Amino acid sequence: MEKRGKVWLAVSGLVKSADGKWLVVKKRYGGLKGQWSLPAGFVEMGETVDEAVIREVKEETGIKCVVKGLIGLRTGVIKEEISDNLILFLLEPKEIGPLKHQETELFEAKFMAPFELLREKEASILLQYLLNQNEVSLKPGMDDLNPGNQFGYTAYKVFF
Template sequence: MKNPLLTVDTVIIHKESVTLIKRKNPPYKGSWALPGGFVEYDETVESAAIRETKEETGLDVTLGDIVGVYSNPERDPRGHIISICFLGKKIGGKLVADTDAAEVKYFCLDEVSTIDLAFDHGKILEDAFDLLNIK
């Protein structure tokens, strides 16, 4: 029996900007994406989001609301992968790319709509902006 895999993503809005990583590995190698990754066995989704964010961006975050659950079987070319996306608030750390990120950068909120984002991360950001009442 096949089962979907579970991932997490984090939307970090900080000083009128959003934190994105440039993917180091396929799929979407070289594209910008939200920090995130696979939930490990015996790990909560909240712990996974905090860990993945730290590993990929160098930032320490606390988690807020859930932006949404993204379960379209076609959202990831690797297979049926479900993502739970959280709002994250920066509480420390230094912006530095690591693990699966080739680069990490703050993008102005109005610049995000011009970027070709990996996966369905454009839709996730639209949902996050709606949740936060960002126009």
């Protein structure tokens, strides 16, 4: 907790293959230990949230992706103290090669059909929620806006 402070900003990516399967990972640690969930991780200093999700998916699974848009936000407070925020993106794989899961963090990574995931007892609550949505509202990203040079942004993106 010391490294992150009391405000956490994380990202997660829903990667869908051309045949509609979802990329899921089984965590080795934390509150999701032993559960299927989407690849996720913390935003690092000097990167935008969309850069972070691309990095995290590649680190955890070896899959290179492009961001299609923003799906949503999960936010909560842990033990009345830690602000825990997760931004969820829809991603498309650039190419699907062999999965190489990050062995220190994950038991496994694989593509699964949504109907298989719905029957999976070890699917995370957030994954179950997403699977039960009929339609996902997608907010595409734009990076051609300039808020003004006075701010000194080296990267500036909006998702509306």
